[in-house]
Amino acid sequence: MLCHMNGIMFYPLLEEAGDFINSSVRGKKLIICIGLFSVEYLGRSSSNLGLGERVLMVKEDGSVLVHRRVGYEPVNWQPAGCIIRCGVRDGKLLLLSERRRPKEFLKVVFDKVYLITSTSLVDEARFEIGPVENEFYDLLMAHPEYIEEGLRIVSRQKSMPSGIPDFTGKDSKGNYVIIEVKRSMAGVDSVKQLDRYMKSQRGHFRGILCAPSITKSALLILKKKGYDFRRLNLKALSSLVAFKPYEETLDRHLEEGGS
Amino acid sequence: MLCHMNGIMFYPLLEEAGDFINSSVRGKKLIICIGLFSVEYLGRSSSNLGLGERVLMVKEDGSVLVHRRVGYEPVNWQPAGCIIRCGVRDGKLLLLSERRRPKEFLKVVFDKVYLITSTSLVDEARFEIGPVENEFYDLLMAHPEYIEEGLRIVSRQKSMPSGIPDFTGKDSKGNYVIIEVKRSMAGVDSVKQLDRYMKSQRGHFRGILCAPSITKSALLILKKKGYDFRRLNLKALSSLVAFKPYEETLDRHLEEGGS
Numbered sequence: 001m002l003c004h005m006n007g008i009m010f011y012p013l014l015e016e017a018g019d020f021i022n023s024s025v026r027g028k029k030l031i032i033c034i035g036l037f038s039v040e041y042l043g044r045s046s047s048n049l050g051l052g053e054r055v056l057m058v059k060e061d062g063s064v065l066v067h068r069r070v071g072y073e074p075v076n077w078q079p080a081g082c083i084i085r086c087g088v089r090d091g092k093l094l095l096l097s098e099r100r101r102p103k104e105f106l107k108v109v110f111d112k113v114y115l116i117t118s119t120s121l122v123d124e125a126r127f128e129i130g131p132v133e134n135e136f137y138d139l140l141m142a143h144p145e146y147i148e149e150g151l152r153i154v155s156r157q158k159s160m161p162s163g164i165p166d167f168t169g170k171d172s173k174g175n176y177v178i179i180e181v182k183r184s185m186a187g188v189d190s191v192k193q194l195d196r197y198m199k200s201q202r203g204h205f206r207g208i209l210c211a212p213s214i215t216k217s218a219l220l221i222l223k224k225k226g227y228d229f230r231r232l233n234l235k236a237l238s239s240l241v242a243f244k245p246y247e248e249t250l251d252r253h254l255e256e257g258g259s
Numbered sequence: 260m261l262c263h264m265n266g267i268m269f270y271p272l273l274e275e276a277g278d279f280i281n282s283s284v285r286g287k288k289l290i291i292c293i294g295l296f297s298v299e300y301l302g303r304s305s306s307n308l309g310l311g312e313r314v315l316m317v318k319e320d321g322s323v324l325v326h327r328r329v330g331y332e333p334v335n336w337q338p339a340g341c342i343i344r345c346g347v348r349d350g351k352l353l354l355l356s357e358r359r360r361p362k363e364f365l366k367v368v369f370d371k372v373y374l375i376t377s378t379s380l381v382d383e384a385r386f387e388i389g390p391v392e393n394e395f396y397d398l399l400m401a402h403p404e405y406i407e408e409g410l411r412i413v414s415r416q417k418s419m420p421s422g423i424p425d426f427t428g429k430d431s432k433g434n435y436v437i438i439e440v441k442r443s444m445a446g447v448d449s450v451k452q453l454d455r456y457m458k459s460q461r462g463h464f465r466g467i468l469c470a471p472s473i474t475k476s477a478l479l480i481l482k483k484k485g486y487d488f489r490r491l492n493l494k495a496l497s498s499l500v501a502f503k504p505y506e507e508t509l510d511r512h513l514e515e516g517g518s
Contacts, residue, residue: 008374030328032291032314034378040391046497048391052382055291055316063331069289069380072322072336079331115267117374119293121328123311132299132307238305 008117014093017113021058021086021095024118028060036112037093039066039076043104049075056095056108058084060120064097064106078106130183130212130234131241137166139240140181144169146237147179147210148230162200163193177206181232186211188218195225267376273352276372280317280345280354283377287319295371296352298325298335302363308334315354315367317343319379323356323365337365387442389471389493395442396425398499403428405496406438406469407489421459422452436465440491445470447477454484 009020017033024031033056039049049066054075057065061080068075082097093110131139137156144151150172157164167179178201180194186209198207207227212234214222222229268279276292283290292315298308308325313334316324320339327334341356352369390398396415403410409431416423426438437460439453445468457466466486471493473481481488 030314032293034291034376034380038384042497044498045388045494046390048387050384052384053380054382055289055380057314057326059326059329059331061329063329065326065331067316067318067324069382070318070320070322070339072318072324072333072338074331075386077331080329114378115376117293119373121293121312121314123313123328125297125309125311127334128307129304131305235304238301239303241301241305 008115009113010115012113012116014088014091014110014113017110017116018086018088018093020116020118021084025058025062025084025086027118027120029118029120030060031058031116031118032056033058033116034114035110035116036114037108037110039109040107041076041105042107043099044102047076051111053114058097062097066106066108076106078104082106128183130238133183135241136183136237137181139237140167143237143240146232147181148172148177148208151177160197160200162196165194165197171206175204175206177208179208179210182209182211183234184212186214186218186229188215188221190214191218191222191225191227194222194227198225198227267374268372269374271372271375273347273350273369273372276369276375277345277347277352279375279377280343284317284321284343284345286377286379288377288379289319290317290375290377291315292317292375293373294369294375295373296367296369298368299366300335300364301366302358303361306335310370312373317356321356325365325367335365337363341365389442389497392442395496396440398496399426399440402496402499405491406440407431407436407467410436419456419459421455424453424456430465434463434465436467438467438469441468441470442493443471445473445477445488447474447480449473450477450481450484450486453481453486457484457486 021031036053038051041047055067062082062084063080064078064082065074066076078097078099082099084097086095095108097106140146141153141156144153151169153167153169155168158168165178166181169177169179171177178197180190182190190209194207194209198205208230209222209227210230210232212232214229219229280290295310295312297310300306314326321341321343322339323337323341324333325335337356337358341358343356345354354367356365399405400412400415403412410428412426412428414427417427424437425440428436428438430436437456439449441449449468453466453468457464467489468481468486469489469491471491473488478488
């Protein structure tokens with residue numbers, strides 16, 4: 001993995017900066033520009049921001065952000081899919097970002113460009129909400145009520161001839177249960193997996209598939225097989241994660257770095 | 260006005276990048292860093308983002324943003340007031356951002372830093388929602404119903420001995436009206452201004468102060484004097500602004516720049 005810097009310019013002429021932006025937009029690069037500029041927005045509403053030093057970011061999908069000195073929110077932004085054009089007009093560098101539906105314009109007028117860089121980022125990682133994998137099963141083990149009220153866990157990752165179900169347990173009515181848990185949306189494969197465990201069992205077992213969400217087709221098959229879906233509230237589960245490891249890391253750092 | 264670049268580093272060692280970040284945080288600079296890193300968040304919820312190339316921005320007020328290749332929204336963020344610490348641990352550069360209330364941690368773990376820069380931005384401009392000044396009065400002239408239903412404008416910026424009120428008009432009941440309009444919150448000064456115009460008039464006139472909002476003390480005096488406040492819906496008014504000038508600018512640019 002290597003970050004391919006398309007280039008970087010310090011205090012470029014406005015014409016140079018304009019050419020740089022246009023070629024970076026064509027090359028679908030991420031552009032970061034620090035400069036002195038004003039911003040106008042016109043669309044569902046309208047806004048004006050006078051001259052000041054700010055950061056402009058244009059992403060490869062055509063989304064645009066203007067960030068000021070402070071505050072986590074951009075002062076102006078446009079979502080992906082904008083058409084971005086740039087050129088010098090009357091001694092200023094004009095960047096126009098046009099959104100087609102709904103019709104919206106963002107107009108950035110540069111007096112000066114201090115720094116401009118563009119780059120292609122390689123980033124295939126998935127953004128996962130909820131605890132990390134090992135914590136996740138620990139939390140459910142300690143709090144089976146997040147799977148189903150009244151559930152008690154009997155075994156975790158118990159080896160069966162047909163595989164290793166996440167949990168086995170006993171429900172509030174005393175039924176034995178086999179539980180397959182997914183951290184993201186459950187699909188038909190998840191139902192098949194649960195079905196394999198269930199078929200290898202003798203005696204009466206309930207089957208539970210527990211996940212934050214489930215596809216329509218998976219839910220259909222699940223119900224046909226007579227198993228239950230239990231929606232997992234990842235956000236609530238996350239709130240149970242202990243802060244301790246973070247605080248320790250920070251404290252350790254503060255101690256060591258305090259010299 | 261000049262943008263003071265604190266410095267910039269390309270492909271620094273992680274130790275160098277860590278020192279750079281710590282000194283920039285102490286100096287209350289805006290930091291932009293392009294690198295290969297993973298992110299963990301823990302707070303009201305929790306999230307994990309595996310290794311990938313991204314942009315990290317830390318603002319002078321301690322707000323933190325992580326931006327991926329695409330999408331206008333940051334994948335992770337923390338608001339102003341975070342405590343930011345940075346240091347190398349086990350061969351990785353660790354950046355911890357701690358929010359006190361509610362307790363939240365953002366942990367950024369760098370494998371590589373490609374580019375890092377920090378700067379102090381000078382930006383005193385006010386962010387104004389609504390049409391620019393000249394358009395603003397044109398729009399109200401053409402759409403007096405945004406001031407009061409049934410109102411007709413008789414004169415605009417008519418010189419009086421006591422000054423120049425924005426509009427005079429006739430209301431739905433045939434009363435003559437003097438109207439003072441403000442583009443932002445009206446204060447006691449605005450009431451005094453309207454009062455001057457009213458006092459210089461003979462005959463029966465209604466007084467209207469029209470603004471997006473008004474201070475409590477101004478409203479009190481206004482009512483005591485027997486004048487009316489009319490709330491201006493800036494967003495609705497903005498939606499009336501024509502796209503034409505923007506489209507023309509873009510078209511002109513596309514034609515000229517199409518070579």
